[in-house]
Amino acid sequence: MFKGLKPIVYGGREVWPVIEGGKGVAVSNHMSSGAWAAAGGIGTVSAVNADSYDADGNVIPQIYHGRTRQQRHEELIAYAIEGGVEQVKRAYEMAGGKGAININVLWEMGGAQAVLQGVLERTKGMVAGVTCGAGMPYKLSEIAAQHQVSYLPIVSSGRAFRALWKRAYHKAAEWLGAVVYEDPWLAGGHNGLSNAEDPTKPEDPYPRVKALRDTMREGGISDEVPIVMAGGVWYLRDWSDWIDNRELGAIAFQFGTRPLLTQESPIPQAWKEKLMTLEEGDILLHRFSPTGFYSSAIRNPFLRDLEARSERQIAFSMEEAGDHNHQLDVGIKGRNYWVTRNDLLRAREWVLQGYETALKTPDNTLVFVTDEDRAVIRKDQADCMGCLSHCGFSSWKDHDDYSTGRLADPRSFCIQKTLQDAVHGGDVDKNLLFAGHGAYRFKQDPFYSNGFVPTVKQLVDRILTGD
The missing domain is CATH 3.20.20.70 (Aldolase class I)
Structure with missing residues (x-):
């Protein structure tokens, strides 16, 4: 003892x-x-x-x-x-x-x-x-x-x-x-x-x-x-x-x-x-959770994809103003989005790489995703079953008018779906695996x-x- x-x-x-x-x-x-x-x-x-x-x-x-x-x-x-x-x-x-x-x-x-x-x-x-x-x-x-x-x-x-x-x-x-x-x-x-x-x-x-x-x-x-x-x-x-x-x-x-x-x-x-292979630093403290809280999980391809998605992000204005003086001509249809010249060039490059769709976030930014990812994001948001009191990903709230009043955030994910899949035999590279930082x-x-x-x-x- x-x-x-x-x-x-x-x-x-x-x-x-x-x-x-x-x-x-x-x-x-x-x-x-x-x-x-x-x-x-x-x-x-x-x-x-x-x-x-x-x-x-x-x-x-x-x-x-x-x-x-x-x-x-x-x-x-x-x-x-x-x-x-x-x-x-x-x-x-x-x-x-x-x-x-x-x-x-x-x-x-x-x-x-x-x-x-x-x-x-x-x-x-x-x-x-x-x-x-x-x-x-x-x-x-x-x-x-x-x-x-x-x-x-x-x-x-x-x-x-x-x-x-x-x-x-x-x-x-x-x-x-x-x-x-x-x-x-x-x-x-x-x-x-x-x-x-x-x-x-x-x-x-x-x-x-x-x-x-x-x-x-x-x-x-x-x-x-x-x-x-x-x-x-x-x-x-x-x-x-x-x-x-x-x-x-x-x-x-x-x-x-x-x-x-x-x-x-x-x-x-x-x-x-997977736990037996981890090195120090393989756990990521991140803010992708739809709760809005920081959380820690294994930095597997699932989390790396979320990191990369947020990096494919540009700010926009609905009016020409300041250095937002270039009209976005990729990723969106029929709307006037004004961006900086540098961000326009970045957006065009992402589209050439296959990230053809721009999705609006609650922070007046656009993230670029593949058409396949867009379909998954929209389906997961539509299928929301209200597992959180407030969900940034789907804009669900579990009381009053059942809405947070904010735009659903495509930079996040359906936490219920991925945690259920992870524990019930889903691909460990494609789901969220929570772990403490001492897991190495x-x-x-x-x-x-x-x-x-x-x-x-x-x-x-x-x-x-x-x-």
């Missing part, structure tokens, strides 16, 4: 302070989270469009029949609740009374509150707590208190937690199970970088976590309420000075990327093999030498030694 590491009391029982990070759209399912809890830690079932099964145990494809986005959105919520309930029940059974089971939701997912309420109502006594990030989940504490489960907000700064505490959380202080600090430069998936922070200049997490603890103390929160360090955690021995540290109070650790490569992990074999360590860590893929129990046992 790693020096200083002690069990914590959570969900009414002693558990190891190691948490499986929740990974949405069927990646953190009952197999991985149930096994994590059975090993004595806190397993996390993702309630973000989780899988359901038919009578033979086969995954039920999430096919949408509604003619309108609102109708498809209601179908999506129903799928999410059924899947979340099924995954929790199976994980709880697998855990066999050991560890604890949390569920994870994104506050920015479409219908988040309805999904959370629906899952918790039907899994009483099985869920210990709810982790929630990607936005400011003010209502999280109220919903958790209603169902008598802990809540664990995911934040990236003390400032964000202070806002949540003052506005809402202080009213349900007794149900605050922990605060997850997610490093916005290192964590996989959607990250909480603010406009004041430079994505190219990672900051040391220690002073940021100390500031978070100071904020919690200001609110009268006990040092026994853990801060969960998430993002960039690989070996516990790298964090030895955080354990039993009076400045920081109780600390737990979340592992999001390492559980991807286990025997119980539901991701396809090709994805697991699979190739370097001797634990995984000769292609070894551990069980979750073997992984948790290994982590608890410090490695």
